[in-house]
Amino acid sequence: MKLSIKYQIIFKHKDKYSVNSMCKFFEVSRSGYYAFLKRMDIPDRDLPLAEKIRECQEESHRTYGYRRVHIWLERQGIYRNPKTILRVMQKYNLLSVVRRKKFKYVSEHLHKYPNLLNREFNAERPNQKWVTDISYIPTMQGNCYLSVIRDLYDNRIVAYQMSKDMTVKLCSIHDTIKNAMKKENVTAELQLHSDQGSQYVSNDYFVTTQSYGITPSMSRRGNPYDNALAENFFSILKTECVHRVKLSGYDEASLIISEYINFYNNYRIQTKTKLTPLEKRNQFVA
DSSP states (O other): OOHHHHHHHHHHTTTTSOHHHHHHHHTOOHHHHHHHHHHTTOOOTTHHHHHHHHHHHHHHTTOOOHHHHHHHHHHTTOOOOHHHHHHHHHHTTOOOSSOOSSGGGGGGGOOOOOOSSTTOOOOSSTTSEEEEEEEEEOOTTOOEEEEEEEETTTOOEEEEEEESSGGGHHHHHHHHHHHHHHHSOOOSOOEEEEOSOTTTSSHHHHHHHHHTTOEEEEOOTTOGGGGHHHHHHHHHHHHHTGGGSOOOSHHHHHHHHHHHHHHHHHTOOBTTTTBOHHHHHHHOOO
């Protein structure tokens, strides 16, 4: 069944069943469903509530969690289930920006996605299936981190981003997706597959993928082969480039990796296709 038909069925029965349960049943992501609504200009019934929550967060300087928002709404004569309020806050990126010390609040920001890729590593067209991952790059000044997005149609690296330390890894992922979407002409549904790393289950990642209409896919826990093609690139990179030299620091690592990815995308022949990624891409006829 086509994804668009699944989305239409979910929209038709949204008043009878929860969107979340129907998305799980049809094995589609909520972000993909909401992106479908946006493309079809279908009115979102959550929008009026979201606007009231936005008003509340402006008054509280975005310090209110969903429980306080629930109380605030009741004072305005608006009565909604707290879980509904939390869902709408997550959907419209209206969660509190204040971090709580108690771990239980972190769960409000976690998102898990079905394994839509399911080890189907072949794609029929460019920008149909992307895989992404992060790996460390050792240097004499310590590790730096590389985030990449790889297209499964031709195996080219669509975009990449380097960061100096773990604290900016999430920003690096956001920038990698942003750069990829700027470069590529994405005209149909796009899956982006990742592992269950903390960056990929975060609310920021959810918001980023939703804003670009990307459908996230996620490996099963403890199944590294579910994202084998992303990890395979890092193996190639480290074997053919990184481990052959002693990198002095971040600047040299950035330069060397930039040069290698240019070589990999445009000149490195793949044994399976006997073509470079660029040649494979140029053969595609839309």
